[in-house]
Amino acid sequence: MARARRGGGGAAPPPASSSPPPYVLVIDWIADSAQATAAVLRAAGWTVELESEDGGRAYRRVRTQTPEAVVVSLGAKPSHGRETIRSIVQPKATRGIRILAIGGSEADRTKLAALAPQVECLGTAQELARALGPGSGRTRSRK
Numbered sequence: 001m002a003r004a005r006r007g008g009g010g011a012a013p014p015p016a017s018s019s020p021p022p023y024v025l026v027i028d029w030i031a032d033s034a035q036a037t038a039a040v041l042r043a044a045g046w047t048v049e050l051e052s053e054d055g056g057r058a059y060r061r062v063r064t065q066t067p068e069a070v071v072v073s074l075g076a077k078p079s080h081g082r083e084t085i086r087s088i089v090q091p092k093a094t095r096g097i098r099i100l101a102i103g104g105s106e107a108d109r110t111k112l113a114a115l116a117p118q119v120e121c122l123g124t125a126q127e128l129a130r131a132l133g134p135g136s137g138r139t140r141s142r143k
Contacts, residue, residue: 023047023065024132027058027084028073037071037102040125044133055084062094070097071128074104074112074121082112089116102128 024046028034031052038048049067051058062070070088072081081101089095100120101112109121122128 022068023049024069024071025049025051025058025061025067026071026073027051027055027081028071028075029053029077029080030073030075033073033075037073037125037128040129041071041132044129046132055080055087058084059087059094062088062097063091066094066097068098069132070099072099072101074101074108078104078108078111082108082115085112085116085119089118100128100131 024041026034026037026041026048028037028050029052031050034050034052038050041048046068049061051061058070061067070085072085074081081104085099085101088097088099098120099116099118100122101109102122102125104112104121112119112121120131122131
């Protein structure tokens, strides 16, 4: 589990506590692709954690350590991505977590939109970094 602090912005650092700092969870079943997405997000200053083996483990992590956002790749195993997203958006405790999907075909994104219309579908990690970056219109909060 690699972590890199989000920097800049002039905001005061969060108070010291036993809870981990806010992070983005990247779920991609191809480890090299997960690392590449994480590198783009780290370069933008985000704390990143990866899961590239088990969607169930990713869901348990989301339940116990709520991330700022979850990024799910639809590239290699779109059905796994949709099932993982479904497991996050259905329970009341996790349905408010921001989810961004990257890659996949138009058909994959259409299926995902029918399942979870609140998910933001993006094409590339660079688009993802812009969506999560400063000025994206999103506020950062921990629940």
